Amino acid sequence: MASVYLKNLKISLFGESHSQIMGATLDGICPGIKIDFDKINKELNKRKACDTLSTDRHEMDDYKIVSGVFNGYTTGTPITILMENRDVDSSKYENIKNTPRPSHADYCNIVKSLGYNDYRGGGHSSGRLTAPLVAVGAICKQILSNKNIYIGSHIKKIHDVIDDEFDKNNYYEEIIKMNDESFPVLNQEKKQMMIETIKLAKSNFDSVGGEIETVVYNCPSGLGEPFFDSVESEVSSLLFSIPAVKGVSFGKGFAFSRFFGSEVNDSLYYDGEKVKTKTNNNGGINGGITNGMPIVINTVIKPTPSIGKEQDTIDLLKKENVKLKIEGRHDPCICHRSVVVIESMVAIAILNLYISREGRLSMK
Amino acid sequence: MASVYLKNLKISLFGESHSQIMGATLDGICPGIKIDFDKINKELNKRKACDTLSTDRHEMDDYKIVSGVFNGYTTGTPITILMENRDVDSSKYENIKNTPRPSHADYCNIVKSLGYNDYRGGGHSSGRLTAPLVAVGAICKQILSNKNIYIGSHIKKIHDVIDDEFDKNNYYEEIIKMNDESFPVLNQEKKQMMIETIKLAKSNFDSVGGEIETVVYNCPSGLGEPFFDSVESEVSSLLFSIPAVKGVSFGKGFAFSRFFGSEVNDSLYYDGEKVKTKTNNNGGINGGITNGMPIVINTVIKPTPSIGKEQDTIDLLKKENVKLKIEGRHDPCICHRSVVVIESMVAIAILNLYISREGRLSMK
Amino acid sequence: MASVYLKNLKISLFGESHSQIMGATLDGICPGIKIDFDKINKELNKRKACDTLSTDRHEMDDYKIVSGVFNGYTTGTPITILMENRDVDSSKYENIKNTPRPSHADYCNIVKSLGYNDYRGGGHSSGRLTAPLVAVGAICKQILSNKNIYIGSHIKKIHDVIDDEFDKNNYYEEIIKMNDESFPVLNQEKKQMMIETIKLAKSNFDSVGGEIETVVYNCPSGLGEPFFDSVESEVSSLLFSIPAVKGVSFGKGFAFSRFFGSEVNDSLYYDGEKVKTKTNNNGGINGGITNGMPIVINTVIKPTPSIGKEQDTIDLLKKENVKLKIEGRHDPCICHRSVVVIESMVAIAILNLYISREGRLSMK
């Protein structure tokens, strides 16, 4: 297996859901960047399970930066972030060792690892591993915001509840506002309806999916490559690393299929000196390269596969079909917890493309 | 700029729409593979503009393999495919040099290249560059089919016309059948309606978008990585390299957002010795790793941005807003021509993951 | 900065000489490999400063594998090795903060890190960082020895004392024997003379250099690539990562310059079924690819730059030339401690090439 991101930034992710320590090494950051540890904490808190809508597993998500930062500033050497897994209850997982949970990675991991996988809590494939990624993303987000590039999201949809759209004339303020929310929805009424839907799913021992819209505001034009490393390639590649993401689109996305070109082409115009497009159906990207308009990304999150209801599965030892009732602790919905993970991945992708064009020292 | 795919397979793509020669180098193929040149031709023909639904630019798409193949077999050294651009009419492009076409890569390329781009016909960002990629993909597809792994697609949707679904009990035959079509649609009536829609768009000097569904049949389980190199990451990353692709999803894709977990979880069961899932909402992938079920990929193609209607844009020299009427030659719809490009990209991604697990010599 | 090795195996190295924790993440190892922790300890002990010939800094070099190993077997997920730095005395390094030590990386690191480097003990550039690399190498060496590929070395030269040559008819036994030595020299008399030379250097507050010869025995033919990833490229690239290595050669190495082709060409012959060469002047590699003969590598280690004698250097704050007397703790010779580091790097390179040809699962 390989859990390494190898671009201008390099990220090596390690650990298992129930290993004592997990973490990530981030390589390629410029020396002399002041690290805002509070901001990392704030981002980690958003990912944490801290409310009645989430799992009962409560990890502190304390992190320790053990290298690459000296006197509060990056030195340019690899930055390693370590986190401990403390609230670990492996007892519940013995029964899934040979009875893979439907729609989970269990069966795939058994095949892939020839049966040597650490099955406890999903092992390396657990959502827990997104915690160090959020810490890495928080550093990238800081560097981008130093360059006045901002990333924000709202939960666009949970089941059949759909949020309002971002105010296209007011992206900056709405992004900043959404960044402060642990359950970011523009319309407060819709937010309540979403929460009710999740509670309903929970009370039914069920789970529910949703969609997140993420915007990168003020990203310079000219980032990305025509082939293989298009902005969409780079962003989607990272987003599809997040467990439960099953679709990624840009701008009008899948809706493009039902339009004529004349309806969705984005006309160019001069807004003073600045080149803009009247509409932004392409989500800030043409031919794989940013055009200076906000980058608009849609990500769909499938319903958490861990549900309390009895399900059909197999017993790999007995080689027979069996029933499974998952005990453990799990989330009825992970959309809100995924928001900061999505933003972290987007931050990594955008910073990486930024460095590719502007050079490593431009980060400072 | 970088147009290099750097995994177990390495692909270096080069050329411009109006350069004399364009091509690709494919590195990492095992020695001793017999190349079926007719199959490469057949795939290239599907991409070619050869009917009234497509551009009037008629390239032969003749290709020459100048290295890495000796006496009809691969030698293991880099395989370079060269193609000539003969039917080149650069005269029509002088006027777009400084008036970027809406929703095209023109403006982005000017910014990215600091104004040194070859603007003729879209330069390196042209859809022409997908021709060598199809030749590369055809080689990968051959190797996969030697391993009984098959890739096929149908046009799922053009505007508001929606094709039937694949017969899930009969994938193999339907894939083989679709592979023979240059406009692959399962339902013949729907096919006619799609063609009518495209003709309508053409007569209106307009264009239209659509959606392609692609299936990888008989792919072994255990391919892909939990983070960064998930099957979805690898496939989407390549698909988003294709000009006009704005969304990629797997299995139920964006529809996941409106379901409860109990409705969409894929139960496991034994079909004799073989492990299968009753439904395939996850499109053959869990936790980034193949589970042995068919891989199901959805790709949305935006309407071709080149339309004959007058549009608003800017003049970069005069620094003012202007009107533009695109002359040149262009397609009212590229969905059918994109099918083989999508399949090529999928073939590259799957072969790459196959080698990653099974080793280079396993190709033989 | 980047401290990442990105081939079929991926290694991410992190930490500083005086950071609390340092370590490495090794990615790409097959699941199901039994880890022999004693062998890792044995290798680490060889690198450790444990005699009167070495520094007075005494680290335990205890390591902890925190991920990727479950019930004693690799799972296929990233393997992270952590080590603590306990015997840290940073006080001695305040005076070198602005007065870089001659022939050390100090000045280069200040420039590279824009002055933000962790200067204590050489920071990330310290020889301490080779400890986690030895742990990584020990795992690779185990996997290779499971395949009957063995790596061994002797100290060929210290100052003007030259060891005997390996018995070419008895490589296996001599390699195994050298593997047990912390100061591996074939001729015991020469070994004593080398030790005397080092003691002399120490008593003079000086240091001394030397040369190591390393042999990979029983490596299969066909590994390596003709360009860019030749065996020599891969091995030298890793060896030149070791601080103090200033030259690498293969087979007859630099001596080739004074011979005619007829004197040094290696004739081929059949030894039963097996193809061998009568001589092995090319050190087991032709055209970048292994030929099945023992791989013979020579590495020169410069004298440790840290010496007790007064030296000339600069004061970067006062911007003037000054005298420097290095206090701290340092080694009069690092040749013997380097042996296991060199072998670790060679093991990584060879295992990587082995996987490249034979596939990941071949490791098992």
Add this chain to the structure above:
Amino acid sequence: MASVYLKNLKISLFGESHSQIMGATLDGICPGIKIDFDKINKELNKRKACDTLSTDRHEMDDYKIVSGVFNGYTTGTPITILMENRDVDSSKYENIKNTPRPSHADYCNIVKSLGYNDYRGGGHSSGRLTAPLVAVGAICKQILSNKNIYIGSHIKKIHDVIDDEFDKNNYYEEIIKMNDESFPVLNQEKKQMMIETIKLAKSNFDSVGGEIETVVYNCPSGLGEPFFDSVESEVSSLLFSIPAVKGVSFGKGFAFSRFFGSEVNDSLYYDGEKVKTKTNNNGGINGGITNGMPIVINTVIKPTPSIGKEQDTIDLLKKENVKLKIEGRHDPCICHRSVVVIESMVAIAILNLYISREGRLSMK
């Protein structure tokens, strides 16, 4: 096989000694660089066999840049250089198909390619393939010289004839002078003696080896990485891709083994504002990072393995030991032709490290 260099610059090399076309694709060059085609020709001429000291195969080494350059300037898209092989005489190679030439890559290639290799003229492993690398290197050298970074070499040694040393106070002039020579030696008398030695080898149907010293003058400090991507790693990795290179060292190189630290440490001092070292035994590199002093590289070239004398080898079909007399055309010495190949590889490595630190757009 992989013939791809994958750093900030990406190079994909393709072709065979007797294929109709060979070439290379260079990716990662900044847009807006003016290409000096004459300089490329001049470099190619130095590599060409054009005198009585070299092979009788006479290739024009005409090249065609088919992409990535528009109106004489780079566009930022991949630059592909094509060359034709015209003076091809494959008849002489039928007899080596199954009787591998001693010390050549023949046997290794047969093993590696499972017998599917293009054996004519050495196939992909031929020295012919260095021609496109020289064209790539010439572009890199141009960009470096625009930055006042200069690369030059002299033949330090052929057999027992040793050239004078570079005048350390006059590097720039001597480098420029050596750049104009096709047989660059500082001392004219020594040059004549070297030529006599080569003629002697030729008349004896033999060949001879030598050593090249290369200097990078005015390279900025701070390039290179502490581990894995040290300057020495990057340079050696590329130099060991050149057929016949068997050793690479930096500064005092292998001579370091016979010195005490106090004799070879490079003291730092201020030369006005500029930091320099009094001696340059480390060849401009400390801890893998440039220190601003000239980078000094030594490369040993083994005697050409193709000699006219009868040699022992094997017949792989008959499985027996046989005698071989190589006909074909070959060089009694390739040291002088290698100089520009070495410099090309060094130019690629240094430009790559320069971009890594300064950013892609800094090339302009």
